[in-house]
Amino acid sequence: MATIDYTIPGEHDLETLDIHVNVGPQHPATHGVFRMVLTVDGEVVTDVDPIIGYMHRGNEKLPENCDFRQAIGFHDRTDYLAQFNTEHCYVQAVEKLTGITPTERSEYIRVILAELNRITSHQMFVGAFSTDVGIFGTAFMYAFRDRELIQDFFEEITGERMMYNYFRPGGVAWDVPDNFRERCRQVIGQIKKGISDLEGLIVNNEVVLARCCGLSRMSTADAINWGVSGPLLRATGLEYDLRKAEPYSIYDRFEFDIPTGKDGDIYDRVIVRIEEMKQSVRIVEQALLRMPDGPIMAEGLKRVLRAPEGEVYMRVEGPRGEYGVYLVATGADKPYRHRVRAASFCNLSALRAMSVGNYVSDVVIILGSIDIVLGEVDR
Amino acid sequence: MLGILKALKTTIQAAARKPVTVQYPTEKKELPHRSRGFPVLLWDFDKDEPFCTGCQVCARYCPVDCITVTMKDNPKKAAGKSKRKKIVDHFYLDYARCMRCDICVEVCNFDAIVMNNTWEGVELSRYDRQDLVLDKDALLKQSRTGRLKDPFREPMGVAHSGWSPKVEEDEEAEETNASEEGGEG
Numbered sequence: 390m391a392t393i394d395y396t397i398p399g400e401h402d403l404e405t406l407d408i409h410v411n412v413g414p415q416h417p418a419t420h421g422v423f424r425m426v427l428t429v430d431g432e433v434v435t436d437v438d439p440i441i442g443y444m445h446r447g448n449e450k451l452p453e454n455c456d457f458r459q460a461i462g463f464h465d466r467t468d469y470l471a472q473f474n475t476e477h478c479y480v481q482a483v484e485k486l487t488g489i490t491p492t493e494r495s496e497y498i499r500v501i502l503a504e505l506n507r508i509t510s511h512q513m514f515v516g517a518f519s520t521d522v523g524i525f526g527t528a529f530m531y532a533f534r535d536r537e538l539i540q541d542f543f544e545e546i547t548g549e550r551m552m553y554n555y556f557r558p559g560g561v562a563w564d565v566p567d568n569f570r571e572r573c574r575q576v577i578g579q580i581k582k583g584i585s586d587l588e589g590l591i592v593n594n595e596v597v598l599a600r601c602c603g604l605s606r607m608s609t610a611d612a613i614n615w616g617v618s619g620p621l622l623r624a625t626g627l628e629y630d631l632r633k634a635e636p637y638s639i640y641d642r643f644e645f646d647i648p649t650g651k652d653g654d655i656y657d658r659v660i661v662r663i664e665e666m667k668q669s670v671r672i673v674e675q676a677l678l679r680m681p682d683g684p685i686m687a688e689g690l691k692r693v694l695r696a697p698e699g700e701v702y703m704r705v706e707g708p709r710g711e712y713g714v715y716l717v718a719t720g721a722d723k724p725y726r727h728r729v730r731a732a733s734f735c736n737l738s739a740l741r742a743m744s745v746g747n748y749v750s751d752v753v754i755i756l757g758s759i760d761i762v763l764g765e766v767d768r
Numbered sequence: 769m770l771g772i773l774k775a776l777k778t779t780i781q782a783a784a785r786k787p788v789t790v791q792y793p794t795e796k797k798e799l800p801h802r803s804r805g806f807p808v809l810l811w812d813f814d815k816d817e818p819f820c821t822g823c824q825v826c827a828r829y830c831p832v833d834c835i836t837v838t839m840k841d842n843p844k845k846a847a848g849k850s851k852r853k854k855i856v857d858h859f860y861l862d863y864a865r866c867m868r869c870d871i872c873v874e875v876c877n878f879d880a881i882v883m884n885n886t887w888e889g890v891e892l893s894r895y896d897r898q899d900l901v902l903d904k905d906a907l908l909k910q911s912r913t914g915r916l917k918d919p920f921r922e923p924m925g926v927a928h929s930g931w932s933p934k935v936e937e938d939e940e941a942e943e944t945n946a947s948e949e950g951g952e953g
Contacts, residue, residue, distance in 0.1 A: 462869040548804030589778035
């Protein structure tokens with residue numbers, strides 16, 4: 390952690406008052422309804438007090454009163470930038486609990502959609518982050534132009550732009566349209582161009598380098614101790630991705646690399662995410678080639694899905710890190726306990742360690758680099 | 769300096785491309801066939817009555833409890849014009865609560881409810897939140913006036929295999945009635 394000596398040199402030690410600055414809850418730099426109280430000494434932040442809970446909607450409690458299939462819609466609303474990833478996690482948790490095996494085709498559909506969703510989430514990050522850094526407009530618009538393509542594609546498949554509610558225990562709700570492969574290839578082709586555009590704007594850009602290099606450096610040991618996961622952890626140099634570490638679904642069939650950074654600073658976090666988009670494109674291309682025909686829903690499912698007594702924890706690699714679902718079942722058609730392990734909530738806990746000792750203007754970038762989604766933090 | 773020049777090159781290249789935006793109020797993007805607006809009820813033109821029998825399956829499966837339905841005896845059955853024993857009496861759907869999850873469409877045994885795929889997002893502006901609770905007539909209006917074109921419903925038995933296979937109408941009506949009396953307690 391970079392520490393700055395903020396005593397004034399010379400014999401006159403001036404006494405200064407610490408000032409509290411409220412950032413949020415409604416502030417564009419906080420990416421949602423998040424509030425933090427900064428204690429500043431001049432320009433330097435000496436303490437950060439994050440205050441969360443402004444967007445609490447009971448997304449953990451509500452599914453406890455819902456049937457297993459009804460709860461999928463609430464998972465869309467936890468991490469609302471990576472809905473397919475969250476659905477994928479929950480659906481797999483239910484499958485693990487009830488012993489349903491999803492069909493081959495539906496597994497491929499799920500992986501393709503989840504990877505595309507990872508791309509949209511990272512595009513959102515790059516766009517929003519570039520506005521934090523101060524290159525407002527350009528990179529944001531470029532990122533959103535391409536994100537729109539994928540969202541249109543999702544709309545053609547599921548009918549919704551944001552809250553898809555498309556995966557089901559045992560498969561997916563309905564089959565993809567006939568022109569799925571061609572449309573997906575077309576979208577992927579344009580996304581590749583879009584990624585290189587974003588690279589051109591951000592990689593090695595002097596503005597970005599000046600503001601991000603060496604800022605809020607984090608060591609791997611620190612990151613692990615804070616429970617940080619996802620791109621933030623990989624930026625510190627650790628090659629840890631749940632898709633490789635404990636391959637769920639069919640991820641062990643694909644070839645892809647885990648991009649890592651060196652210093653664990655903010656620049657690395659951005660680069661890791663841009664590289665991850667390319668790896669997602671690779672996975673989608675491989676999955677498109679191998680996607681078989683066949684049924685999209687497992688046979689012999691009952692109208693009311695009852696889980697045997699037991700508990701299960703399922704975790705997936707979301708765009709922000711490890712997204713986990715913990716379910717306790719007591720033999721009824723609804724879970725007794727339903728808990729979500731949200732990646733950005735755990736990453737946010739390291740905010741104080743990352744930002745103490747930095748300037749006020751840099752705290753905005755540090756918060757942006759965590760890529761918080763308040764729906765997931767507050768649930 | 770090099771990085772900034774590279775960034776400038778990217779933006780200059782984009783200046784030559786066609787714009788991707790649409791001039792919204794005058795031009796509109798075409799909605800995909802599967803577009804999911806809010807749920808609406810379907811009108812049976814052959815029998816001149818709604819498909820909905822008021823069996824309350826949608827109300828029970830709705831995760832946010834936005835549907836209220838009641839059932840009555842079908843007067844047309846007595847007159848011999850229709851096969852439906854029961855018919856919907858009241859149907860209230862709170863659009864302010866609805867989260868457009870499509871579950872009501874999937875569980876409906878009579879294909880009586882579909883997601884509106886003509887919704888453009890402006891038709892539902894109201895001055896009062898209470899006005900978003902629509903009744904049966906308002907929900908049927910889209911279908912009855914023929915403005916609802918070719919709604920998307922998955923082929924039967926595919927999406928429903930998650931919930932249940934379809935059964936014959938009359939059997940299901942009786943089954944539902946039985947469960948209605950016995951199952952609720």
